[in-house]
Amino acid sequence: MIRQTLLLMVVAYMFGACHTPGPPNVLFIAVDDLRTELGVYGNPIVQSPHLDRLATEGRLFTHHYVQVPTCGASRHALLTGKYPTQQKHLSNDITAETLAKAPENTLPETFIHHFKRNGYYTVGIGKISHSADGQVYGYEEAPSGKRELPYSWDELLFDPGKWATGWNAFFAYADDENRQSRKRQVKPYEQADVTDEGYPDGLTAQLAVAKLKELKQKEQPFFLGVGFFKPHLPFTAPKKYWDMYERESIPLSPNPNIPETVHPLSLHGSGELNGYYLTDEKAGLKETVSEEYARKLRHAYFACISYVDAQIGKVLDELKKQGLDENTIVVVWGDHGWHLGDQMVWGKHTLFERALKSSLIVKVPGMLQTGVPAEGLVETIDIYPTLLELCGLKASIPLDGKSFVAQLNSPESDGKVAAYGFFRKGISMRTERYRLTKYFRKEEPLWELYDHQTDPDETKNIAREKPELVKKLMPLWEKGNTGIYQRKN
Known part of the structure; x- marks a missing residue:
């Protein structure tokens, strides 16, 4: 079992058994806006x-859920292992404002x-x-030197390269310009x-490849965090990754419409996408963009996914080249999903x-049944105690x-009974079969219920049709109600 193997490794290290590799290293890779759109998740188009x-x-x-569908708040939940309990915990600035x-x-x-x-050498890139x-x-300010953590x-x-700052690099184009310098005329x-x-x-x-070579020489375990930007907007990637695809063969969203009986x-009106002022067409909830x-x-x-996949490949290859892969836990985590025209939305920021x-992909030394997916529910906040x-x-x-860890040992192990998400004045609960969401607002309907067995694309809210089912699920939903919308911040 993984746990037994690693505990034996740790004990042997503590007692000076030189033939053991010592405590495991951790390579944690965060990928911005990466929904389950990979070949291994069943997409036949994405490379x-x-x-x-x-x-x-x-x-x-196969069923990993974040707590908040926005970058900063999702990462804050990851780093702290806790559900949001105040509305400020849904803000991108929560880590800067608190930690x-x-x-x-x-x-x-x-x-x-x-x-x-606890003795780890920690590096963030x-x-x-x-x-x-x-x-x-801020986006248009000079770096402060003050750490978020x-x-x-x-x-x-x-390494911001020719873009000079981290935020300029985040919104970079191939020349030395960025969204800010071009006043969003991009x-x-x-x-x-x-x-x-x-x-x-x-x-x-x-930079990560070079750092792995250095970490190989250190006489202590390491935690290396590497954060990649793509496929976050703007969707910018070298041409060779665009050339991997024939656009005509790319399918459209299976649900490009607003679900029935939903306010x-x-x-939302895809404001993040529309904030790139030279977008070919404006997206919105009144009229869908052209096919x-x-x-x-x-x-x-998809091109951005292939680009970031290649970069991750370089880091994983170097890990193996340095002989570190045999004693390193690898985690690849997407900080939330993204609507690609689903429900008429282009972006994140919903409870769908x-x-x-x-x-979410995790590789652990000594793992059995490799390559067998875990179907049970897990949440982002579970990564903290697992590691x-x-x-x-x-x-x-x-x-x-x-x-x-039980699912890492045996993919057939049960996952959580429910996973919870928070945003848009609502709390959403996902069970193995259903998604139940309640909104704390005056506009009705306040409850939404989707049956993923019969409606995996969430095309119809059946809460009004199934009041007894809503009533049955409510006690479980209530376990995820942290009081976030009932208290003053």
Whole structure:
């Protein structure tokens, strides 16, 4: 069993058994806006060979759900292992507003801080918390030097290249311009005939590869966090990744319409996409974009997945080249999903399946039944206790997350009974079969219910048709009600 193997490794290390590899390292890779749109998740169009290979060597989680469908808040839940309990916990700035301002005390600010306190050398590269480079400053400001996570990292690194700052790199185009410098007079996509290093994620992979060579020489276990930007908007990637696809063969969304019996407030007008002022067409809830433009945007998103997949492949290849793969836990995590025209939305920021479900792949030394997916429900907050257990550490604070080591040991093991998401004045619960959402607003309907056995694309809210089923599910939904909308912040 994985747990037994790793605990024996830790014990042997503590007693000086030189023939053992010692405590496992951790390579944690965060990918922005990566929904379950990979070959290994069953998409026959997307080309993601490196992530697909990792899944065959480890464990793919087919039902992983984030707590908040926006970048900063989702990452805050990841890092703290806790559900949001106040509305400020749904903000992208929550980490900067809380952890960056707090003095160090006996409680760890994040699970990375806990690793550091327990002998791990911690290195952060790119976007792990909300900030593109881990520093606190505005999109159009100069880097402040103030860390978003003051105590978690031994080293905090980023190469912004010709774009000069982390946020400029995050919204970069192939020249040295970015969304801010062009005053948003840009398209939401670009295919430039450049090398991988012609966009920032290529530089991040390059930096991670170099750091792995250094970490190989250190006489202590490491936690290396690497955060990639794509496929976050703008959908910019080298032309060779666009050329992997024939646009005409890319399918459109299976549900491009607003679900039946749903108030528009449950959705949104795709403001993030429309914020790129030269977008070919404006998206919205009154009229869908043309099929031609929908395919172009999906093509762009897929190209970005293939680009970031190649960068992750470089890091994984270097891990193996350095002989570190035999003693390193690898996690690839998407910080939330993304609507690709589903329910007339282009973006995240909803409590629908497409925004709350994201990619999760975990590979652990000594893993059995590799390549067999785990179908049970898991949540982002569960990653914190899982990594601690795998590395023989105990949590020093109460956590909402629960370890899923059992599913790593045996993919047939049961997952959680329910996973919870929070946003748009609502709380959503996903069970094995149903999604039940309640909104704390005056506009009706307040309840939405979707049956994923008969309606996996969430096309029809059946809450009014199935009041007894809603009543039956309500006690379980109530377990996820943290009071976030009942208290003043």
